[in-house]
Amino acid sequence: MAGTNRKAKAKDKPTPGPVIILVEPQMAENVGHVARAMMNCGFAELRIVKPRFDWPSRKAVAVSSGADVILEKAKIFKTTEAAVKDLKRIYATTARWRNMSKPVMTSIDTVKEILKLKIKPQQVGLLFGKESKGLDNDDVAMCDGIISIPLNPTYSSLNLGQAVLLVAYEWLRATYIHPPRQLHLRDSGFASKDELLNFYGRLEEKLDACGFLRVKEKRPRMVRHIRNIFQKAELTTQEVNTLHGIITNINIKGAKGKR
């Protein structure tokens, strides 16, 4: 169907994302859409707390168009507590402000946070509430954070399947399709601020000595300008040591010389 790739092989499959937990979903069709969205994004594990319709559901299977493997393996729970108890981190998606002190993050930042935690995706749960009013406050209170899906602020209403699709897509996007820019630190880690400030100080001392910073009024701006050059280079400890070596070897002797 629209804009999809049919030629792929199983070995290209993304590794499964977090557990999707639907709390008291009201319509079986929506669970079918959720299964499909999960499969689109390589998610495997679905848990349902007190579905408001018979389970297993033929309607859900009909809507899932091929993603019924997720429905077959879905586990049903009587309480949210039971559905999350083996997990290490859970996040609530909610539209309403809960008057609770709780971190609220976009789905983009939630994914980043989960990846930084260095726990298995299968130990993380993403909770979605019932279609009519979302999660109840007790469920939200149990969560480690609240996910906000960033959309047009004047019209951000999503149905359940679309909400799962957009959150799961962010996971796939960050882990599989489009991993974030990374700096490879081949030799050593990033230089500490202390190491950098020490280098800047030593460089400026030499530049004072050779007269490059002789115009007093310009000195602060020049210093900032030069520090920024090195700041942008995201220096490692080894690179700072190299730069120290250069400064040491260059013999400063008063100013002058033309380019």
Next chain:
Amino acid sequence: MAGTNRKAKAKDKPTPGPVIILVEPQMAENVGHVARAMMNCGFAELRIVKPRFDWPSRKAVAVSSGADVILEKAKIFKTTEAAVKDLKRIYATTARWRNMSKPVMTSIDTVKEILKLKIKPQQVGLLFGKESKGLDNDDVAMCDGIISIPLNPTYSSLNLGQAVLLVAYEWLRATYIHPPRQLHLRDSGFASKDELLNFYGRLEEKLDACGFLRVKEKRPRMVRHIRNIFQKAELTTQEVNTLHGIITNINIKGAKGKR
């Protein structure tokens, strides 16, 4: 509903994205879902080529839950040519390989390309074909590029509303929610490679003169290492000039000195 923000004001509204063009959609409900996805992502203009149902459609309005303003303003066309003739750039979403020489890009890269073109979003069209078989080859041939929505390669089937949602979301994400990392070039543009190589050459000359690069076997690696420090700094022309100034002022006199 799930994970959305209801407190926003109209002034926070994103500026409209490209034109969405549905070619021969078969089900009115799907057009309702498309309107909703468009509104979620701040898109405003919908064009429909030969809908296979009566238009205007009550069913579409019912499904659109509040996004019916997009349906009211939608324009109907008899041919794809007529629907695209005022546009400057059009992209096809398609799943099937068309045996056509045509750039295929992810939705992520398509958005980047459109933003680089520096034409108005309203001069760009995104084409979605009929639910059963997508766009026909004549329509694809007219397009400037093919959009592939990056998903789980072993299950990437999307319905029309979801396909529009994911492409429109990428637009919103890149332009409104999460603009890409940008380097502010306050003073001058990026230095040319020529300016950089010239600076590197001059620096290495000085480092040869002062003896820093005296160990012959290590020289090539040291040179690469030092060049990379400055390479990472994404230097502007003005910054390269500052660095030249530093080199000029430092008076090289044989090696030595300890840190």
